[in-house]
Amino acid sequence: MIRLTWKQKIGAVTGNALEFYDIAVFASISGFISVLFTHQGIEHAEYVVWGIFALRFLVRPLGGLVIGHYAKNHGVRAALILTNFMIGLATLSMAFMPVEALGQYIVVVFLLLQIVQAFSFGGEYPTLISYLHQGTDKVDKSKTSSLIVASSIVGxxxxxxxxxxLKEILTVEEMNDYGWRLPLLVGVLNTLMSLYFRLSLPSLPSIKTVKMPMKRSTLTLRIFMVTIIGAVIFYTQNFASKMIGAELTIENLPLINSLLLLFTLALTGWLTDKYSSATQAFRLASIALVFCSIPLFLMLSSGNPIYMALSIIFFTLISGFLLGNLAAVLWQESEGDIISLGFGYNIALSLFGGATPLIVGLLIPEGFTFVGLYVALAAVPALVILSRPNTRINTKIRYAR
Structure with a gap:
């Protein structure tokens, strides 16, 4: 069995970081896209933009299913190259979109291109999890898992x-005129770099299960329930924090959260592999969220700078242990079945990923207690599943040559 070197793992996740940039940049330029839509006569343009952001998640389960089948039949490396090409093509199309010629149909075109990206990324992340954990020793499971989610945050x-x-260099008028295209062009360059990294990766043998100890529907359900809290935490930390920061007048909270989480992931991955296991660390982090989410969000909204700083630090530390071990737990729960992994993971992302910024935005006026309650409740399904171990210990896996 081929074992990936850390250089090869970093090459694989670098591709993921560059591609996640293409996914995340739409949210980063959302304000300029809203202005663009308004100039084309679209009413309530800001809501339309975030509607596109949410709708694109609906196609992710289909992407996970289709690309999961492709990866199973043609290998995970081939699937990673395919998703790279699809994401890059959609980004290039957005960068050179003929705005005036499209008029109000620009909304439809943006939606379709975002759907293409979401479809391909629906297969990207589960395939990357399978590729890296298939070629990783047990002693490095958590560090590898942390590396995967860290690459997304880097994006x-x-x-x-x-x-x-760009906002510092260009005027507002220039950003609204052509500046919004420049981050997309950077995304095209990222895609080419990602393709270079992925073409240099070794091909790993396809996994063939000799005996499936669980039905695929059961595996999919387990993966779905474990992923819920991962989706809620990731999108609260990196997207909904923009609304939280605006409400609490904390400037650049998304950037603060993301940078702090990156540091935490490096620490939690090392600590988990040295002193614990991915499943145990993930379970303990989920329990901590159940009991600590409400107090931490109350501290965050207290107005006391010390309490607010402590809230951000402790919430990020718990999130690091949870997100850093999520990929390893999902790989373990999938029993090597990439189709179950892709489908279950992306259903959870569709329901709780794209919806989390909207839900948090609706809960903030009611009080941060309810935001904490939402996070706490999201951790319960994973605890239920992990309290009922599957039969993976009896799973027999062989690798096709």
Missing amino acids: VVVSLVVVYA
């Missing part, structure tokens, strides 16, 4: 930095 951070830099 978010880079998108924020690129747009911020």
